[in-house]
Amino acid sequence: MSARSPQGDDRLDPNLDAIMSERRQLINLAYRLLGSLADAEDVVQETYVRWYAMTPAQQEAIVSPGGWLTKVASRICLDLLGSARARREKYVGEWIPEPLPDRMEWDSGRSQGTADPAERVTLDESINMAFLVVLESLSPAERVAFILHDVFRYPFTDIADIVGRTPVACRQLASTARRRIRGSQVPGRSSGRQAAVIRNFKQAWEAKDIAALIGLLDPGALSAADSGGLVEAGSHSVRGPAQIARGLVALVRRLPDLTILERMVNGQPGLVVQQDGVTVTVVAFEVAAERVTRIWAVRNPDKLQPWRAGPQED
Structure with missing residues:
Protein backbone atom coordinates (compact mmCIF):
# COMPACT_ATOMS: atom_id res chain seq x y z
CA MET A 1 0.00 0.00 0.00
CA SER A 2 1.14 3.52 -0.71
CA ALA A 3 1.76 6.00 2.07
CA ARG A 4 -0.75 8.19 0.25
CA SER A 5 -4.49 7.90 0.45
CA PRO A 6 -5.89 6.00 -2.56
CA GLN A 7 -8.52 8.75 -2.88
CA GLY A 8 -6.16 10.65 -5.12
CA ASP A 9 -5.06 13.75 -3.22
CA ASP A 10 -1.54 14.50 -2.00
CA ARG A 11 -2.34 14.81 1.68
CA LEU A 12 -1.11 12.14 4.04
CA ASP A 13 -4.03 10.11 5.36
CA PRO A 14 -4.26 10.90 9.10
CA ASN A 15 -5.72 7.43 9.77
CA LEU A 16 -3.03 5.59 7.78
CA ASP A 17 -0.90 4.35 10.68
CA ALA A 18 -3.87 3.02 12.62
CA ILE A 19 -5.41 1.40 9.56
CA MET A 20 -2.20 -0.14 8.25
CA SER A 21 -1.34 -1.53 11.69
CA GLU A 22 -4.24 -3.94 11.14
CA ARG A 23 -2.74 -5.39 7.96
CA ARG A 24 -0.81 -8.21 9.61
CA GLN A 25 -3.84 -9.24 11.66
CA LEU A 26 -5.95 -9.33 8.52
CA ILE A 27 -3.37 -11.39 6.61
CA ASN A 28 -3.21 -13.86 9.51
CA LEU A 29 -6.98 -14.17 9.59
CA ALA A 30 -7.48 -14.49 5.84
CA TYR A 31 -4.69 -17.06 5.39
CA ARG A 32 -6.21 -19.33 8.06
CA LEU A 33 -9.65 -18.96 6.54
CA LEU A 34 -8.58 -19.54 2.93
CA GLY A 35 -5.39 -21.62 3.12
CA SER A 36 -3.77 -19.41 0.50
CA LEU A 37 -1.39 -16.52 1.06
CA ALA A 38 -2.09 -15.12 -2.41
CA ASP A 39 -5.84 -15.16 -1.82
CA ALA A 40 -5.35 -13.70 1.66
CA GLU A 41 -3.40 -10.78 0.24
CA ASP A 42 -6.13 -10.20 -2.36
CA VAL A 43 -8.74 -10.17 0.41
CA VAL A 44 -6.79 -7.64 2.45
CA GLN A 45 -6.27 -5.44 -0.60
CA GLU A 46 -9.99 -5.52 -1.36
CA THR A 47 -10.74 -4.70 2.28
CA TYR A 48 -8.58 -1.59 2.11
CA VAL A 49 -10.13 -0.61 -1.22
CA ARG A 50 -13.54 -0.64 0.45
CA TRP A 51 -12.23 1.43 3.36
CA TYR A 52 -10.85 4.11 1.08
CA ALA A 53 -14.00 4.07 -1.06
CA MET A 54 -15.76 5.73 1.87
CA THR A 55 -15.71 9.45 2.44
CA PRO A 56 -13.62 10.86 5.31
CA ALA A 57 -16.84 11.56 7.20
CA GLN A 58 -17.94 7.93 6.83
CA GLN A 59 -14.54 6.70 8.01
CA GLU A 60 -14.57 8.98 11.05
CA ALA A 61 -18.03 7.70 12.00
CA ILE A 62 -16.63 4.19 12.46
CA VAL A 63 -15.85 3.76 16.16
CA SER A 64 -13.47 0.82 15.66
CA PRO A 65 -11.70 0.85 12.26
CA GLY A 66 -9.90 -2.40 13.16
CA GLY A 67 -13.19 -4.11 13.93
CA TRP A 68 -14.67 -2.80 10.68
CA LEU A 69 -11.71 -4.10 8.66
CA THR A 70 -11.94 -7.51 10.33
CA LYS A 71 -15.65 -7.74 9.65
CA VAL A 72 -15.26 -6.83 5.98
CA ALA A 73 -12.29 -9.17 5.44
CA SER A 74 -14.15 -12.03 7.15
CA ARG A 75 -17.22 -11.50 4.98
CA ILE A 76 -15.11 -11.49 1.82
CA CYS A 77 -13.47 -14.73 2.96
CA LEU A 78 -16.87 -16.23 3.75
CA ASP A 79 -18.04 -15.45 0.22
CA LEU A 80 -14.87 -16.96 -1.25
CA LEU A 81 -15.23 -20.09 0.87
CA GLY A 82 -18.80 -20.43 -0.31
CA SER A 83 -17.66 -20.58 -3.93
CA ALA A 84 -14.49 -22.57 -3.22
CA ARG A 85 -16.06 -26.01 -3.60
CA ALA A 86 -17.32 -25.15 -7.08
CA ARG A 87 -13.91 -23.77 -8.03
CA ARG A 88 -12.13 -26.82 -6.60
CA GLU A 89 -14.26 -29.12 -8.76
CA LYS A 90 -12.45 -27.59 -11.74
CA TYR A 91 -9.04 -27.79 -10.07
CA VAL A 92 -6.81 -30.43 -11.65
CA GLY A 93 -5.83 -33.08 -9.10
CA GLU A 94 -5.55 -32.63 -5.33
CA TRP A 95 -5.87 -29.18 -3.73
CA ILE A 96 -3.51 -28.57 -0.80
CA PRO A 97 -3.22 -25.32 1.21
CA GLU A 98 -0.37 -23.04 0.19
CA PRO A 99 2.77 -23.84 2.25
CA LEU A 100 4.59 -21.12 4.18
CA PRO A 101 8.34 -20.88 4.88
CA ASP A 102 9.81 -20.24 8.30
CA ARG A 103 11.08 -16.78 9.22
CA MET A 104 14.64 -18.05 9.74
CA GLU A 105 14.77 -19.20 6.13
CA TRP A 106 14.20 -15.68 4.85
CA ASP A 107 17.04 -13.60 6.23
CA SER A 108 18.75 -13.25 2.87
CA GLY A 109 15.44 -12.65 1.11
CA ARG A 110 14.69 -9.72 3.42
CA SER A 111 18.15 -8.26 2.85
CA GLN A 112 17.31 -8.16 -0.86
CA GLY A 113 14.01 -6.43 -0.18
CA THR A 114 11.94 -9.58 -0.66
CA ALA A 115 8.64 -9.66 1.21
CA ASP A 116 8.68 -12.27 3.94
CA PRO A 117 5.42 -14.23 4.47
CA ALA A 118 6.64 -15.23 7.93
CA GLU A 119 6.75 -11.56 8.86
CA ARG A 120 3.07 -11.36 8.06
CA VAL A 121 1.74 -14.73 9.22
CA THR A 122 2.24 -15.86 12.80
CA LEU A 123 3.59 -19.41 12.72
CA ASP A 124 1.67 -21.38 15.34
CA GLU A 125 -0.27 -24.63 15.57
CA SER A 126 -3.23 -23.09 13.74
CA ILE A 127 -1.29 -22.97 10.47
CA ASN A 128 0.37 -26.39 10.41
CA MET A 129 -0.57 -28.30 7.28
CA ALA A 130 -2.59 -31.02 9.04
CA PHE A 131 -4.71 -28.36 10.75
CA LEU A 132 -5.33 -26.45 7.52
CA VAL A 133 -6.28 -29.63 5.67
CA VAL A 134 -8.87 -30.49 8.33
CA LEU A 135 -10.29 -26.97 8.07
CA GLU A 136 -11.04 -27.73 4.41
CA SER A 137 -13.64 -30.29 5.55
CA LEU A 138 -15.64 -27.67 7.46
CA SER A 139 -18.49 -25.64 6.08
CA PRO A 140 -17.66 -21.98 5.38
CA ALA A 141 -19.69 -20.80 8.39
CA GLU A 142 -18.06 -23.40 10.68
CA ARG A 143 -14.61 -22.40 9.54
CA VAL A 144 -15.21 -18.68 10.03
CA ALA A 145 -16.86 -19.15 13.45
CA PHE A 146 -14.11 -21.48 14.67
CA ILE A 147 -11.15 -19.41 13.45
CA LEU A 148 -12.57 -16.11 14.68
CA HIS A 149 -13.48 -17.48 18.10
CA ASP A 150 -10.92 -20.19 18.94
CA VAL A 151 -7.88 -18.68 17.22
CA PHE A 152 -8.53 -14.93 17.31
CA ARG A 153 -10.79 -14.84 20.40
CA TYR A 154 -13.60 -12.83 18.88
CA PRO A 155 -16.89 -12.95 20.84
CA PHE A 156 -19.82 -14.78 19.29
CA THR A 157 -21.85 -11.58 19.23
CA ASP A 158 -19.35 -10.10 16.75
CA ILE A 159 -19.12 -13.34 14.77
CA ALA A 160 -22.91 -13.46 14.46
CA ASP A 161 -22.88 -10.13 12.65
CA ILE A 162 -20.30 -11.49 10.19
CA VAL A 163 -21.89 -14.85 9.31
CA GLY A 164 -25.52 -13.74 9.59
CA ARG A 165 -26.44 -16.17 12.36
CA THR A 166 -27.41 -15.76 16.01
CA PRO A 167 -24.66 -15.87 18.66
CA VAL A 168 -26.08 -19.19 19.88
CA ALA A 169 -25.90 -20.63 16.36
CA CYS A 170 -22.32 -19.39 15.98
CA ARG A 171 -21.37 -21.05 19.25
CA GLN A 172 -22.76 -24.31 17.89
CA LEU A 173 -20.89 -23.87 14.60
CA ALA A 174 -17.59 -23.41 16.46
CA SER A 175 -18.35 -26.36 18.73
CA THR A 176 -19.04 -28.65 15.77
CA ALA A 177 -15.82 -27.54 14.08
CA ARG A 178 -13.87 -28.06 17.30
CA ARG A 179 -15.09 -31.66 17.65
CA ARG A 180 -14.14 -32.46 14.06
CA ILE A 181 -10.69 -31.00 14.43
CA ARG A 182 -10.01 -32.78 17.73
CA GLY A 183 -11.23 -36.06 16.27
CA SER A 184 -8.80 -35.85 13.36
CA GLN A 185 -5.69 -34.68 15.22
CA VAL A 186 -2.85 -37.08 16.00
CA PRO A 187 -0.99 -36.91 19.33
CA GLY A 188 1.44 -33.98 19.32
CA ARG A 189 5.12 -34.56 18.64
CA SER A 190 7.99 -32.38 19.71
Whole structure:
Protein backbone atom coordinates (compact mmCIF):
# COMPACT_ATOMS: atom_id res chain seq x y z
CA MET A 1 0.00 0.00 0.00
CA SER A 2 1.14 3.52 -0.71
CA ALA A 3 1.76 6.00 2.07
CA ARG A 4 -0.75 8.19 0.25
CA SER A 5 -4.49 7.90 0.45
CA PRO A 6 -5.89 6.00 -2.56
CA GLN A 7 -8.52 8.75 -2.88
CA GLY A 8 -6.16 10.65 -5.12
CA ASP A 9 -5.06 13.75 -3.22
CA ASP A 10 -1.54 14.50 -2.00
CA ARG A 11 -2.34 14.81 1.68
CA LEU A 12 -1.11 12.14 4.04
CA ASP A 13 -4.03 10.11 5.36
CA PRO A 14 -4.26 10.90 9.10
CA ASN A 15 -5.72 7.43 9.77
CA LEU A 16 -3.03 5.59 7.78
CA ASP A 17 -0.90 4.35 10.68
CA ALA A 18 -3.87 3.02 12.62
CA ILE A 19 -5.41 1.40 9.56
CA MET A 20 -2.20 -0.14 8.25
CA SER A 21 -1.34 -1.53 11.69
CA GLU A 22 -4.24 -3.94 11.14
CA ARG A 23 -2.74 -5.39 7.96
CA ARG A 24 -0.81 -8.21 9.61
CA GLN A 25 -3.84 -9.24 11.66
CA LEU A 26 -5.95 -9.33 8.52
CA ILE A 27 -3.37 -11.39 6.61
CA ASN A 28 -3.21 -13.86 9.51
CA LEU A 29 -6.98 -14.17 9.59
CA ALA A 30 -7.48 -14.49 5.84
CA TYR A 31 -4.69 -17.06 5.39
CA ARG A 32 -6.21 -19.33 8.06
CA LEU A 33 -9.65 -18.96 6.54
CA LEU A 34 -8.58 -19.54 2.93
CA GLY A 35 -5.39 -21.62 3.12
CA SER A 36 -3.77 -19.41 0.50
CA LEU A 37 -1.39 -16.52 1.06
CA ALA A 38 -2.09 -15.12 -2.41
CA ASP A 39 -5.84 -15.16 -1.82
CA ALA A 40 -5.35 -13.70 1.66
CA GLU A 41 -3.40 -10.78 0.24
CA ASP A 42 -6.13 -10.20 -2.36
CA VAL A 43 -8.74 -10.17 0.41
CA VAL A 44 -6.79 -7.64 2.45
CA GLN A 45 -6.27 -5.44 -0.60
CA GLU A 46 -9.99 -5.52 -1.36
CA THR A 47 -10.74 -4.70 2.28
CA TYR A 48 -8.58 -1.59 2.11
CA VAL A 49 -10.13 -0.61 -1.22
CA ARG A 50 -13.54 -0.64 0.45
CA TRP A 51 -12.23 1.43 3.36
CA TYR A 52 -10.85 4.11 1.08
CA ALA A 53 -14.00 4.07 -1.06
CA MET A 54 -15.76 5.73 1.87
CA THR A 55 -15.71 9.45 2.44
CA PRO A 56 -13.62 10.86 5.31
CA ALA A 57 -16.84 11.56 7.20
CA GLN A 58 -17.94 7.93 6.83
CA GLN A 59 -14.54 6.70 8.01
CA GLU A 60 -14.57 8.98 11.05
CA ALA A 61 -18.03 7.70 12.00
CA ILE A 62 -16.63 4.19 12.46
CA VAL A 63 -15.85 3.76 16.16
CA SER A 64 -13.47 0.82 15.66
CA PRO A 65 -11.70 0.85 12.26
CA GLY A 66 -9.90 -2.40 13.16
CA GLY A 67 -13.19 -4.11 13.93
CA TRP A 68 -14.67 -2.80 10.68
CA LEU A 69 -11.71 -4.10 8.66
CA THR A 70 -11.94 -7.51 10.33
CA LYS A 71 -15.65 -7.74 9.65
CA VAL A 72 -15.26 -6.83 5.98
CA ALA A 73 -12.29 -9.17 5.44
CA SER A 74 -14.15 -12.03 7.15
CA ARG A 75 -17.22 -11.50 4.98
CA ILE A 76 -15.11 -11.49 1.82
CA CYS A 77 -13.47 -14.73 2.96
CA LEU A 78 -16.87 -16.23 3.75
CA ASP A 79 -18.04 -15.45 0.22
CA LEU A 80 -14.87 -16.96 -1.25
CA LEU A 81 -15.23 -20.09 0.87
CA GLY A 82 -18.80 -20.43 -0.31
CA SER A 83 -17.66 -20.58 -3.93
CA ALA A 84 -14.49 -22.57 -3.22
CA ARG A 85 -16.06 -26.01 -3.60
CA ALA A 86 -17.32 -25.15 -7.08
CA ARG A 87 -13.91 -23.77 -8.03
CA ARG A 88 -12.13 -26.82 -6.60
CA GLU A 89 -14.26 -29.12 -8.76
CA LYS A 90 -12.45 -27.59 -11.74
CA TYR A 91 -9.04 -27.79 -10.07
CA VAL A 92 -6.81 -30.43 -11.65
CA GLY A 93 -5.83 -33.08 -9.10
CA GLU A 94 -5.55 -32.63 -5.33
CA TRP A 95 -5.87 -29.18 -3.73
CA ILE A 96 -3.51 -28.57 -0.80
CA PRO A 97 -3.22 -25.32 1.21
CA GLU A 98 -0.37 -23.04 0.19
CA PRO A 99 2.77 -23.84 2.25
CA LEU A 100 4.59 -21.12 4.18
CA PRO A 101 8.34 -20.88 4.88
CA ASP A 102 9.81 -20.24 8.30
CA ARG A 103 11.08 -16.78 9.22
CA MET A 104 14.64 -18.05 9.74
CA GLU A 105 14.77 -19.20 6.13
CA TRP A 106 14.20 -15.68 4.85
CA ASP A 107 17.04 -13.60 6.23
CA SER A 108 18.75 -13.25 2.87
CA GLY A 109 15.44 -12.65 1.11
CA ARG A 110 14.69 -9.72 3.42
CA SER A 111 18.15 -8.26 2.85
CA GLN A 112 17.31 -8.16 -0.86
CA GLY A 113 14.01 -6.43 -0.18
CA THR A 114 11.94 -9.58 -0.66
CA ALA A 115 8.64 -9.66 1.21
CA ASP A 116 8.68 -12.27 3.94
CA PRO A 117 5.42 -14.23 4.47
CA ALA A 118 6.64 -15.23 7.93
CA GLU A 119 6.75 -11.56 8.86
CA ARG A 120 3.07 -11.36 8.06
CA VAL A 121 1.74 -14.73 9.22
CA THR A 122 2.24 -15.86 12.80
CA LEU A 123 3.59 -19.41 12.72
CA ASP A 124 1.67 -21.38 15.34
CA GLU A 125 -0.27 -24.63 15.57
CA SER A 126 -3.23 -23.09 13.74
CA ILE A 127 -1.29 -22.97 10.47
CA ASN A 128 0.37 -26.39 10.41
CA MET A 129 -0.57 -28.30 7.28
CA ALA A 130 -2.59 -31.02 9.04
CA PHE A 131 -4.71 -28.36 10.75
CA LEU A 132 -5.33 -26.45 7.52
CA VAL A 133 -6.28 -29.63 5.67
CA VAL A 134 -8.87 -30.49 8.33
CA LEU A 135 -10.29 -26.97 8.07
CA GLU A 136 -11.04 -27.73 4.41
CA SER A 137 -13.64 -30.29 5.55
CA LEU A 138 -15.64 -27.67 7.46
CA SER A 139 -18.49 -25.64 6.08
CA PRO A 140 -17.66 -21.98 5.38
CA ALA A 141 -19.69 -20.80 8.39
CA GLU A 142 -18.06 -23.40 10.68
CA ARG A 143 -14.61 -22.40 9.54
CA VAL A 144 -15.21 -18.68 10.03
CA ALA A 145 -16.86 -19.15 13.45
CA PHE A 146 -14.11 -21.48 14.67
CA ILE A 147 -11.15 -19.41 13.45
CA LEU A 148 -12.57 -16.11 14.68
CA HIS A 149 -13.48 -17.48 18.10
CA ASP A 150 -10.92 -20.19 18.94
CA VAL A 151 -7.88 -18.68 17.22
CA PHE A 152 -8.53 -14.93 17.31
CA ARG A 153 -10.79 -14.84 20.40
CA TYR A 154 -13.60 -12.83 18.88
CA PRO A 155 -16.89 -12.95 20.84
CA PHE A 156 -19.82 -14.78 19.29
CA THR A 157 -21.85 -11.58 19.23
CA ASP A 158 -19.35 -10.10 16.75
CA ILE A 159 -19.12 -13.34 14.77
CA ALA A 160 -22.91 -13.46 14.46
CA ASP A 161 -22.88 -10.13 12.65
CA ILE A 162 -20.30 -11.49 10.19
CA VAL A 163 -21.89 -14.85 9.31
CA GLY A 164 -25.52 -13.74 9.59
CA ARG A 165 -26.44 -16.17 12.36
CA THR A 166 -27.41 -15.76 16.01
CA PRO A 167 -24.66 -15.87 18.66
CA VAL A 168 -26.08 -19.19 19.88
CA ALA A 169 -25.90 -20.63 16.36
CA CYS A 170 -22.32 -19.39 15.98
CA ARG A 171 -21.37 -21.05 19.25
CA GLN A 172 -22.76 -24.31 17.89
CA LEU A 173 -20.89 -23.87 14.60
CA ALA A 174 -17.59 -23.41 16.46
CA SER A 175 -18.35 -26.36 18.73
CA THR A 176 -19.04 -28.65 15.77
CA ALA A 177 -15.82 -27.54 14.08
CA ARG A 178 -13.87 -28.06 17.30
CA ARG A 179 -15.09 -31.66 17.65
CA ARG A 180 -14.14 -32.46 14.06
CA ILE A 181 -10.69 -31.00 14.43
CA ARG A 182 -10.01 -32.78 17.73
CA GLY A 183 -11.23 -36.06 16.27
CA SER A 184 -8.80 -35.85 13.36
CA GLN A 185 -5.69 -34.68 15.22
CA VAL A 186 -2.85 -37.08 16.00
CA PRO A 187 -0.99 -36.91 19.33
CA GLY A 188 1.44 -33.98 19.32
CA ARG A 189 5.12 -34.56 18.64
CA SER A 190 7.99 -32.38 19.71
CA SER A 191 9.55 -30.48 16.83
CA GLY A 192 12.92 -32.08 17.60
CA ARG A 193 11.61 -35.64 17.42
CA GLN A 194 9.66 -34.92 14.26
CA ALA A 195 12.75 -33.32 12.73
CA ALA A 196 14.70 -36.52 13.41
CA VAL A 197 12.08 -38.60 11.61
CA ILE A 198 12.06 -36.22 8.64
CA ARG A 199 15.87 -36.19 8.53
CA ASN A 200 15.91 -40.01 8.35
CA PHE A 201 13.22 -39.83 5.68
CA LYS A 202 15.32 -37.40 3.64
CA GLN A 203 18.40 -39.59 3.87
CA ALA A 204 16.47 -42.71 2.84
CA TRP A 205 14.91 -40.82 -0.06
CA GLU A 206 18.28 -39.54 -1.28
CA ALA A 207 19.74 -43.05 -0.98
CA LYS A 208 16.79 -44.49 -2.96
CA ASP A 209 16.35 -46.95 -0.11
CA ILE A 210 12.82 -48.28 -0.52
CA ALA A 211 13.05 -50.55 2.51
CA ALA A 212 14.17 -47.70 4.77
CA LEU A 213 11.37 -45.46 3.49
CA ILE A 214 8.79 -48.17 4.11
CA GLY A 215 10.12 -48.53 7.66
CA LEU A 216 9.55 -44.82 8.28
CA LEU A 217 6.00 -44.83 6.91
CA ASP A 218 2.94 -45.75 8.93
CA PRO A 219 1.00 -48.76 7.55
CA GLY A 220 -1.90 -46.43 6.80
CA ALA A 221 0.25 -43.64 5.36
CA LEU A 222 -1.34 -41.39 2.74
CA SER A 223 0.44 -39.12 0.25
CA ALA A 224 -1.11 -36.35 -1.85
CA ALA A 225 0.44 -34.02 -4.42
CA ASP A 226 -0.87 -30.65 -5.62
CA SER A 227 0.24 -29.64 -9.12
CA GLY A 228 -2.74 -27.59 -10.23
CA GLY A 229 -2.32 -29.33 -13.57
CA LEU A 230 0.69 -27.10 -14.28
CA VAL A 231 3.42 -29.69 -13.66
CA GLU A 232 3.65 -33.46 -13.52
CA ALA A 233 2.04 -35.06 -10.47
CA GLY A 234 -0.37 -37.86 -9.66
CA SER A 235 -4.02 -36.82 -9.78
CA HIS A 236 -4.99 -39.02 -6.84
CA SER A 237 -3.69 -39.72 -3.36
CA VAL A 238 -1.38 -42.69 -2.86
CA ARG A 239 -1.98 -44.98 0.10
CA GLY A 240 0.37 -47.48 1.69
CA PRO A 241 4.11 -47.47 2.50
CA ALA A 242 5.23 -49.58 -0.45
CA GLN A 243 3.40 -47.53 -3.07
CA ILE A 244 4.54 -44.23 -1.58
CA ALA A 245 8.17 -45.35 -1.24
CA ARG A 246 8.33 -46.64 -4.81
CA GLY A 247 6.88 -43.41 -6.14
CA LEU A 248 9.40 -41.27 -4.25
CA VAL A 249 12.35 -43.36 -5.43
CA ALA A 250 11.07 -43.35 -9.02
CA LEU A 251 11.01 -39.55 -8.88
CA VAL A 252 14.66 -39.13 -7.86
CA ARG A 253 15.75 -41.76 -10.37
CA ARG A 254 13.92 -39.94 -13.14
CA LEU A 255 15.34 -36.56 -12.06
CA PRO A 256 18.83 -37.27 -10.68
CA ASP A 257 19.75 -33.57 -10.34
CA LEU A 258 17.24 -32.96 -7.54
CA THR A 259 18.43 -31.50 -4.22
CA ILE A 260 16.43 -32.25 -1.08
CA LEU A 261 16.70 -29.77 1.80
CA GLU A 262 15.41 -29.81 5.35
CA ARG A 263 13.14 -26.81 5.88
CA MET A 264 10.43 -25.67 8.25
CA VAL A 265 7.06 -25.83 6.48
CA ASN A 266 4.14 -24.08 8.16
CA GLY A 267 6.04 -24.09 11.42
CA GLN A 268 6.95 -27.81 11.36
CA PRO A 269 9.88 -29.85 9.97
CA GLY A 270 9.47 -30.57 6.29
CA LEU A 271 11.43 -30.89 3.06
CA VAL A 272 12.04 -28.71 0.03
CA VAL A 273 12.99 -30.19 -3.32
CA GLN A 274 15.03 -28.04 -5.69
CA GLN A 275 16.05 -28.51 -9.29
CA ASP A 276 18.91 -26.38 -10.59
CA GLY A 277 18.61 -24.26 -7.46
CA VAL A 278 14.89 -23.56 -7.95
CA THR A 279 12.28 -24.87 -5.52
CA VAL A 280 9.94 -27.24 -7.37
CA THR A 281 8.25 -29.03 -4.47
CA VAL A 282 7.53 -28.28 -0.82
CA VAL A 283 6.68 -31.29 1.32
CA ALA A 284 4.80 -31.15 4.63
CA PHE A 285 4.42 -34.13 6.95
CA GLU A 286 2.29 -35.48 9.75
CA VAL A 287 4.21 -37.73 12.15
CA ALA A 288 2.86 -40.04 14.86
CA ALA A 289 4.66 -42.71 16.90
CA GLU A 290 7.91 -42.03 15.00
CA ARG A 291 6.26 -42.82 11.67
CA VAL A 292 5.10 -40.60 8.82
CA THR A 293 1.31 -40.81 8.54
CA ARG A 294 0.59 -38.11 5.96
CA ILE A 295 2.60 -36.44 3.19
CA TRP A 296 1.47 -33.29 1.39
CA ALA A 297 3.63 -32.37 -1.62
CA VAL A 298 2.89 -28.98 -3.17
CA ARG A 299 4.21 -28.73 -6.73
CA ASN A 300 1.92 -26.07 -8.17
CA PRO A 301 4.39 -23.28 -9.08
CA ASP A 302 1.76 -20.63 -8.31
CA LYS A 303 1.83 -21.78 -4.67
CA LEU A 304 5.63 -21.81 -4.45
CA GLN A 305 6.38 -18.15 -5.15
CA PRO A 306 7.36 -17.33 -1.54
CA TRP A 307 9.86 -20.21 -1.62
CA ARG A 308 11.57 -19.06 -4.81
CA ALA A 309 12.78 -15.73 -3.47
CA GLY A 310 14.54 -16.99 -0.36
CA PRO A 311 17.94 -18.66 0.13
CA GLN A 312 18.74 -21.51 -2.22
CA GLU A 313 21.48 -23.27 -0.27
CA ASP A 314 21.34 -25.62 2.69
